[in-house]
Amino acid sequence: MAQQGVLLDQDQFCCSVCLDLLKEPVTIHCGNSYCRSCIEGCWDQDVLKGVYSCPQCRETFTPRPTLRKNNMLAELVEKLKKTGLQAAPPPALCYAGPGDVACDFCTGTRKQKALMSCLVCLASYCETHLQPHYECPAFKKHKLVKATAQLQEKICSHHDKLLEVYCRTDQQCICMLCTMDEHKGHETVSAAAERTEKQRQLGMSMQKVQQRFQEREKELKELQQAVESLKCSAQAAVEDSDKIFTELISSIERRRSEVKELIRAQEKAQVSQA
Template sequence: MAEASISVCQDQFSCSIYLDLLKDPVAIPCGHSYCMDCIKGCWDQDDHTGVYSCPQCRQIFTPRPVLGRNTMLAEVVEKLKKTVAPPAHCYAGPGDMACDFCTERKCKAIKCCLVCLASYCENHIQPHCEFPAFKQHKLIKASRQLEEMICSHHDKVMEVYCRTDQQCICYLCTMDEHRGHDTVSATAERTEKQKQLGETRR
């Protein structure tokens, strides 16, 4: 008998939390499917309440459902991975910043998060744009200079400018080696320097 050909869309096999193809797919009691790690992470945050819900339909489950890998769905997703690929221009090439969350071939990063200290492609940046938990996170255009913006001592973004030592530092540095120094926000210092430059040019 000839094999049946089924037309499928990648979105049908995407996790609504991870926004990419399912990894270790599990189906929860309401029928919706998620990556094992995604739904576990989601429910771990609700452990203190003892009430667990589906992120899509909001159906509530008590006690916490036991999760088992959906092997048939996992096989379908594996086959789909081999047939569906992003357009070639989406992949990171030499000189491009790669997405930290792409697992197979790395896509080009379009944004960096100064809170997560990670780079994201168009697909993986979506949670930062849609979920309230990420509202306070600061996104900037993907840049190879991200490493230069991070304090090597404290792994924090250097958002403070020390006028005493004429260098950018992080807020933890103001409590250590730069305690008592003349400090301002890096943004304020940049604005001041641009103003001075404008006056000099005039």
């Protein structure tokens, strides 16, 4: 039973970045713990921004926090190792291949395939690193979309805000701040509303094309029937003419034979009189 209890609690000894048992564990200000090398690797990527965040809850810190080893957690991990029990194996990893979007928070040379992209964080997440977006209240209002490599294309280059408005005047997607300056006074709708309208128009266009196709198909069928009818009429005319000429030829042959017999009969009569 004690062994089962350890298995139930061992998730707290796993690093959410590398998904393995904590190595030289450190606990940051928000209370989450990581391998020292994992959290340092994440923060090294944020040096230019000057703002450092927790990979799980996304709480930000400025300046970069000093990392200190969590001795108590390190001892517990060592005891866990000595019992011969390892952390429960993670679910089968699905690594990103050519053409796939890789998780922005996986470390190492091989990253897992991202499932979703966050339009607020401007990052893509695998199944494991996506969990905070579902579990933490701070992420509840973040907009998740199917993983895409073109995240920057959904962000306004002027204001770094989500392109969620469509300007019908200029026929382009803009952000909310754009409606207050260079697109002020323009006819605008939400991007979702414009998408729905475009889909409706496309549906109507496809319906018209389908209708025209059916009309042309009907006309072609009628033309084929007319051609077939003409062929039948022509064939009937040929057969009728053949019948008429055959009867005419037979009649002429009979008349010819009759004339020949008449001539011979007259010839015999004249010879006998002579």
